[in-house]
Amino acid sequence: RKEVEQDPGPFNVPEGATVAFNCTYSNSASQSFFWYRQDCRKEPKLLMSVYSSGNEDGRFTAQLNRASQYISLLIRDSKLSDSATYLCVVKRRGATNKLIFGTGTLLAVQP
Amino acid sequence: GAVVSQHPSWVICKSGTSVKIECRSLDFQATTMFWYRQFPKQSLMLMATSNEGSKATYEQGVEKDKFLINHASLTLSTLTVTSAHPEDSSFYICSATGEGGLETQYFGPGTRLLVL
Numbered sequence A: 001r002k003e004v005e006q007d008p009g010p011f012n013v014p015e016g017a018t019v020a021f022n023c024t025y026s027n028s029a030s031q032s033f034f035w036y037r038q039d040c041r042k043e044p045k046l047l048m049s050v051y052s053s054g055n056e057d058g059r060f061t062a063q064l065n066r067a068s069q070y071i072s073l074l075i076r077d078s079k080l081s082d083s084a085t086y087l088c089v090v091k092r093r094g095a096t097n098k099l100i101f102g103t104g105t106l107l108a109v110q111p
Numbered sequence B: 001g002a003v004v005s006q007h008p009s010w011v012i013c014k015s016g017t018s019v020k021i022e023c024r025s026l027d028f029q030a031t032t033m034f035w036y037r038q039f040p041k042q043s044l045m046l047m048a049t050s051n052e053g054s055k056a057t058y059e060q061g062v063e064k065d066k067f068l069i070n071h072a073s074l075t076l077s078t079l080t081v082t083s084a085h086p087e088d089s090s091f092y093i094c095s096a097t098g099e100g101g102l103e104t105q106y107f108g109p110g111t112r113l114l115v116l
Helices: none
Strands: A004-006 A011-014 A019-025 A030-038 A044-050 A055-057 A060-065 A070-075 A084-092 A099-101 A105-110 B004-007 B010-013 B019-025 B032-038 B045-051 B067-073 B076-081 B090-097 B111-115
Touching: A004 A084, A011 A019, A019 A084, A019 A105, A030 A060, A030 A070, A030 A099, A044 A055, A044 A060, A044 A084, A070 A084, A099 B045, B004 B090, B010 B019, B019 B032, B019 B090, B019 B111, B032 B067, B032 B076, B045 B067, B076 B090
Parallel strands: A011 A105, B010 B111
Antiparallel strands: A004 A019, A019 A070, A030 A044, A030 A084, A055 A060, A060 A070, A084 A099, A084 A105, B004 B019, B019 B076, B032 B045, B032 B090, B067 B076, B090 B111
């Protein structure tokens, strides 16, 4: 079983739609959680950190449920420019700062 | 700020040759650099963690004699793929963290390697 699991998609949605991605992680020692965005043939870029209290950044809302080991990302009012692969990432507890990446969920926003 | 560059951005080489990839932190001192590999439609897989002035720590299954990592300064780490084979063709990405306990990893733009 992979340490970070995501539905690979693709999620094909029309512009303006609301779309939600889910992610589960298996290591209960995971300490920090992130969503990254990766465009085709590019490096991943940090979208937002994820906290248990939930956090919002414009049209993006992230949520963490430690008890269920579940992370979510909600995108409202989808734009064409949101089309990308969204990577769920966890960091293990410890000094190494090591990130564990999910395989990503592909989002394609259609005009 | 916090820019990481990689060179080259892409490289094509013959099987059996060695390829060196550079990762530089342009505006901060990178105490730790990470090297990842990503095959098509797969996640980024950490290959090794390197701290300036010390030997790299390799992940399980990554051959340290094949993937040589040098982190000789606080702004430069290099990954050398020795005796490259077609199965080494991949997207290699580095990232770096700075001093002061900064958690954020800043990623380089990646190097696409194709071994013929």
